[in-house]
Structures are given as C-alpha cells and as structure tokens.
Amino acid sequence: MxxxxxxxxxxxxxxxxxxxxxxxxxxxxxxxxxxxxxxxxxxxxxxxxxxxxxxxxxxxxxxxxxxxxxxxxxxxxxxxxxxxxxxxxxxxxxxxxxxxxxxxxxxRATSSARVLSAQEAERRRIAAELHDEVGQSLTAVLLGLKRAADQAPEPLREDLRQAQEITRESLDEVRRLARRLRPGVLEDLGLIAALTSLATDFAAHTGLRVVRRLENGLPPLDRESELVLYRVAQEGLTNIARHAEAGSAVLALRRTGGGVVLEITDDGRGIGPAREGAGIRGMRERALLLGATLDLTALPEGGTRLRLTVPTARPEPDGPPPPAAPSSPPENRKNA
Incomplete structure (x- = not known):
C-alpha cells in the first residue's frame, strides 16, 4: 500500500x-x-x-x-x-x-582518474622543462659568473660572487621544485627510497624532526599505487608544516593483511572541527582511484593521525590508463 x-x-x-x-x-x-x-x-x-x-x-x-x-x-x-x-x-x-x-x-571516480592523470602528466612536463631548460640556463649563468669573478678586479669580484651564490641557491630551488613535481627517485629507486628522500628533504626545509618507520618486504605494488602513496605522504607532511604547529612527525609504511598502510602522525594541535580543505579532499580523490580508505583522526594526547590503507588486489579501472612518463635523462646523485 x-x-x-x-x-x-x-x-x-x-x-x-x-x-x-x-x-x-x-x-x-x-x-x-x-x-x-x-x-x-x-x-x-x-x-x-x-x-x-x-x-x-x-x-x-x-x-x-x-x-x-x-x-x-x-x-x-x-x-x-x-x-x-x-x-x-x-x-x-x-x-x-x-x-x-x-x-x-x-x-566521480572516472573523472577524478582522468583529471589526476592529466595533472601528473602536466607535472612531469613542467618538471622536465624546469630541469632541462631553466636548470641548464641557470647553470650557464653560474659558470659565466664564475669566469667573470675570476677575471674581475677585487671590488667587483665580491659582488659577482654574491650574484653567483644567489644564482646557485636559485638553481637548487629549481631542482627541488622539479623533484617535487616529478619524483624521479620514485621511478628509479622505488617507494622506500622515495619516501626516505621526501622525509629528509621535508626535515631539512622545515626544521621538523621526521621519524621514518618504513618496512621492507612490502607486497608488489603497481606504479599507480606507489605514486598515490607518495603523493599522499607528500601532501600529509605539507599539511603538518602549514597547519599543525608540530615539533615532530612520524612517517610509517607497513604491510597489513590485505595491502599496505601509510601512516603519518604528528604532535601538533590536531585537526579540530574545521572543514576539510583542498589538500585533504585531493588525498581522498587519490585514494578513490585505488579503492583505498583514508582516515584522518585526532589523537587523544594531541596531534593528528593520517592513515591510508591501500589494497594490493583491486579491480582494473574502467578508464584509460595514465599516460606514460616522457623520457628524460636521469638526474645525477646530487640532484636526486
């Protein structure tokens, strides 16, 4: 009835x-x-x-x-x-x-997959241009300043050396941006090495202490799963630096029964009742691509815990596969 x-x-x-x-x-x-x-x-x-x-x-x-x-x-x-x-x-x-x-x-999952795939392709293109064009131009300027400083008289030599130092810092910043846009160490050395490099770079630039608890012997992960894990860790650490007012953070990666768990905790002020921003929603969109779950909770003793659980076995996506990364010369040890 x-x-x-x-x-x-x-x-x-x-x-x-x-x-x-x-x-x-x-x-x-x-x-x-x-x-x-x-x-x-x-x-x-x-x-x-x-x-x-x-x-x-x-x-x-x-x-x-x-x-x-x-x-x-x-x-x-x-x-x-x-x-x-x-x-x-x-x-x-x-x-x-x-x-x-x-x-x-x-x-929504299909459209997010296409958007994030295009975003990663654009990041790779910009990173390649920064490394190949801007980086090489700054390197040429740096060498020219060095030659000019060696031949210049003493009053002008000091100014040229200061300009040389500023150019060197700019070159390092360009390389750092290129690494953030395109994690070459992830493609060359794998997820553990990429997360180690990310934590080291984050601690060096923010002054926060980052404790790494990265287990070896993880189950096989495809390229997309490794990229999602890396991007979520990158965004999680960035949010800690911007909003948490924390003194230390813990980056953990471990194996679980049905997959891999990435966990980031900090001792900051906690998430509170604030509305989720674009960074957290972006992490949730990436988690949807893998059928993963993303949990963000406040710890009783203070701070926040971000946990991403990625299953190792998941159905094949309906959308087209992400475009292959453009070939570029590998970076040397200093750049990595």
Missing amino acids: SLFWRIFGLNALVLGAATALLLWAPVTVSVPVVLTEAVILLAGLAVMLVANAALLRIGLAPLERLSRLMSTVDLLRPGQRLPVPDQSGVAELIRTFNAMLERLETE
Whole structure:
C-alpha cells in the first residue's frame, strides 16, 4: 500500500469512528456545553491528533532519513546507502536514490582518474622543462659568473660572487621544485627510497624532526599505487608544516593483511572541527582511484593521525590508463 493510501485510510478510519459515535452513541452536546461533554470532545480530538501524528511519523520516517543523507552525502566517502524498507511507499524512491549515488560515485571516480592523470602528466612536463631548460640556463649563468669573478678586479669580484651564490641557491630551488613535481627517485629507486628522500628533504626545509618507520618486504605494488602513496605522504607532511604547529612527525609504511598502510602522525594541535580543505579532499580523490580508505583522526594526547590503507588486489579501472612518463635523462646523485 502506498503512503498516500495509508495516510488516507487511517484518517478515514478515525473520522468514520468519530462519525459513528456521534450517530449511534447516546452522546449529545448541550447548549451551553456541559463540562463532561467538553472533556469528551477534547479527548476525542486528542486521540485523532495523536493517531495522525503517529502514522505520519512512521510513514514519513524514511523520507526524513533520505533528506538527512541527501544533505550530508559526500562522494569522496563512497558506500553511503539507505536501507530499503520491505513495505513502504518510499521504497522505490530510496532504491532510485541509492542507484543514483552509485552512478555518481562511479562517474566521480572516472573523472577524478582522468583529471589526476592529466595533472601528473602536466607535472612531469613542467618538471622536465624546469630541469632541462631553466636548470641548464641557470647553470650557464653560474659558470659565466664564475669566469667573470675570476677575471674581475677585487671590488667587483665580491659582488659577482654574491650574484653567483644567489644564482646557485636559485638553481637548487629549481631542482627541488622539479623533484617535487616529478619524483624521479620514485621511478628509479622505488617507494622506500622515495619516501626516505621526501622525509629528509621535508626535515631539512622545515626544521621538523621526521621519524621514518618504513618496512621492507612490502607486497608488489603497481606504479599507480606507489605514486598515490607518495603523493599522499607528500601532501600529509605539507599539511603538518602549514597547519599543525608540530615539533615532530612520524612517517610509517607497513604491510597489513590485505595491502599496505601509510601512516603519518604528528604532535601538533590536531585537526579540530574545521572543514576539510583542498589538500585533504585531493588525498581522498587519490585514494578513490585505488579503492583505498583514508582516515584522518585526532589523537587523544594531541596531534593528528593520517592513515591510508591501500589494497594490493583491486579491480582494473574502467578508464584509460595514465599516460606514460616522457623520457628524460636521469638526474645525477646530487640532484636526486
């Protein structure tokens, strides 16, 4: 029975009972109204109102749950579904809404995969241009300044050496940016070496103490899984430096029953009730590509824990594979 007929039926039942009482019961209304008669009428009205309220509460409860889910649903946290009642006028509506959520989650995952794939390709292109063009130009300028400083008189030599030092610092910064955009050590030496280099570089530039707990003997991971793990670790450490006001952080990577767990903890002020920013949502989008789970929780003793659980066995994506990285000459040991 649909919701309309259930509400209509109960109202008809209550009104019919009231009409029958007025027609056949020996109850009359005096003029002026006697106190006993007024009490009976008010009691009947109260019974009618309570019965209607109870039916509406029961009948419209699935709609209220649906409304709450519609206002709080987040496609970056898949799996939010409403149970379909066995006998309810809104069962078909809830089934349609659940199907719509599933379709939207699939479309969001596919579009995110394409966007992130294009983003990684663009990062590789910019990193190659920084390394091959800007880096080589700064190197040529550095060599020219060195030759000029060696031949210049003493008053001018000091200025040229200062310009040479500034150029060297700029060259190091360009190389650091290129490494962040395109982690060549990840492609050349693997995930453990890349995370070690990332933690060392982060500690050197922020002054925070980073404790590494990286296990060897991890299960085989494809290139996409390693890249997601590296990018999430990169973004997690960056968020600690920007917002946590922490003194130390722990970067851990370990094997679990069904995959690999990346965990980053800090001793900062915690996440609090603030709304998630673009960095955290970007990490959630990357986790969706692998069917992974990303949890961000505040620690009881203070600080924040970020945990990414990546399954080793996952279904093949429906979208096209990410474009291959453009070939570029390997960086030397100093640049890595």
